[in-house]
Amino acid sequence: MDDVPHPLASLRLFRRVDVDAIAGLLAQCSERVLRQGELLLDPERANHVLYIVLKGELQVLRRPDSRIPLAWVGAGECVGEMSFIEATLPSAYVNAGVDSRLLAVPHELLESLISAQPQFAVNLMQVLSERIRSNNLALANSLEAQQRYRSAAERDALTGLHNRRWMQEIFPAQLEVCGRIGQPAALLLIDIDYFKRVNDGYGHAVGDQALVHLARMFTERLRPTDLCARFGGEEFIVLMPATALSEGWVVAERLRVRVARTPLAVSSDENLHLTFSGGIASWEPGLSLEQLTIAADRALYLAKREGRNCIRSSFDELSVDGAEAEPLPF
Known part of the structure; x- marks a missing residue:
């Protein structure tokens, strides 16, 4: 992209980041436009790019035909970071919940961005930390629900004793x-x-x-x-x-x-x-x-x-x- 708009500074990953200082690096990144429903990440396909949502919203799916997303990813957030950082296949499917515009940051450019603006790494860690915390909470709630269901299945409905x-x-x-x-x-x-x-x-x-x-x-x-x-x-x-x-x-x-x-x-x-x-x-x-x-x-x-x-x-x-x-x- 030849001209990086200053609105990037309003996105979460670029807060307190000197966008002008890394304009040359950002110019080497590319934009990607996704139409609603278009697939971005696939657990069967390797990924080497960090995708930052500039506009629109992505959905994370357990299966490509899932009707209920595991999570939504909005403007200023990113996807592909785990497979990107760990050099593993994506853990879920990601597609466009609505028409979306993304900034694609290749692996080799991310290191340069972090080196030039360490605050970008801090912002990225905050996003990842909140995502892990959210996943842990969802897991805890799921385990608690499973325990409730198990307890109900193992209890006599009338007396409350085990069955x-x-x-x-x-x-x-x-x-x-x-x-x-x-x-x-x-x-x-x-x-x-x-x-x-x-x-x-x-x-x-x-x-x-x-x-x-x-x-x-x-x-x-x-x-x-x-x-x-x-x-x-x-x-x-x-x-x-x-x-x-x-x-x-x-x-x-x-x-x-x-x-x-x-x-x-x-x-x-x-x-x-x-x-x-x-x-x-x-x-x-x-x-x-x-x-x-x-x-x-x-x-x-x-x-x-x-x-x-x-x-x-x-x-x-x-x-x-x-x-x-x-x-x-x-």
């Missing part, structure tokens, strides 16, 4: 840790007693309140290290890492007593008394979560057979006349 999907991922991992460091573990399977009578007698709305009521007590009364999930229907499951069977039984019994002594107020003049039966099993190295759950389920079967509202262990179930509970599907 079976979460349990099937986390419990085996925790058992692996226990095995690696030589710690015991206990698994408690809980079933609300006569829950069908609650739904039939009071309605499903009260049944839901009962589930929430119990889940709240489990959350408040279990230890911080205990992992609790809704197993399905009126069943809950608790993994107690670093816990021997005898200690786990004490935890389960305390929880059972607490539930029995804390009725749910279903109206101003009526309380609903709830109880649960529990089966607890001790984990040993080599025992899978499925095997451990079956052992706890057998103990739960015994607790129900003996009248409910009690805790029985996998050792107790050995004396149950050879009766076995049906295996639980995983």
Whole structure:
């Protein structure tokens, strides 16, 4: 370009830069005009030019046919700097969001511009710093959103406890840790007693309140290290890492007593008394979560057979006349 207009000084990259002092260098750069939709940068094509937007607006796209841009680049900003500086292929597609006019600065001229006017390098670093900060913020927001979605997918919508999907991922991992460091573990399977009578007698709305009521007590009364999930229907499951069977039984019994002594107020003049039966099993190295759950389920079967509202262990179930509970599907 033969004549560099002074309006360059108003562009962000040229703020506090003596444009007249580098007029000769800028004259060696070229202008490029893009029509709306015209492609400028392509991840499959090497780039050796820094493009400064003089007029118009560019859009950064993940794919050439993307309808929603990753970012917009306006007058005074630049594109192509990362592939330019790192000598790598562009990381995204860039095209003209509207008719645009660009100043193309070749690699060899950029070094001369920076040498002649260091403020240009400062301005360029500020633009890049803000872009990185913006990208980091977008990434953080994306990760936070993913975490929210993951958390929602792993939580039971009614009780707020973790769900079976979460349990099937986390419990085996925790058992692996226990095995690696030589710690015991206990698994408690809980079933609300006569829950069908609650739904039939009071309605499903009260049944839901009962589930929430119990889940709240489990959350408040279990230890911080205990992992609790809704197993399905009126069943809950608790993994107690670093816990021997005898200690786990004490935890389960305390929880059972607490539930029995804390009725749910279903109206101003009526309380609903709830109880649960529990089966607890001790984990040993080599025992899978499925095997451990079956052992706890057998103990739960015994607790129900003996009248409910009690805790029985996998050792107790050995004396149950050879009766076995049906295996639980995983």
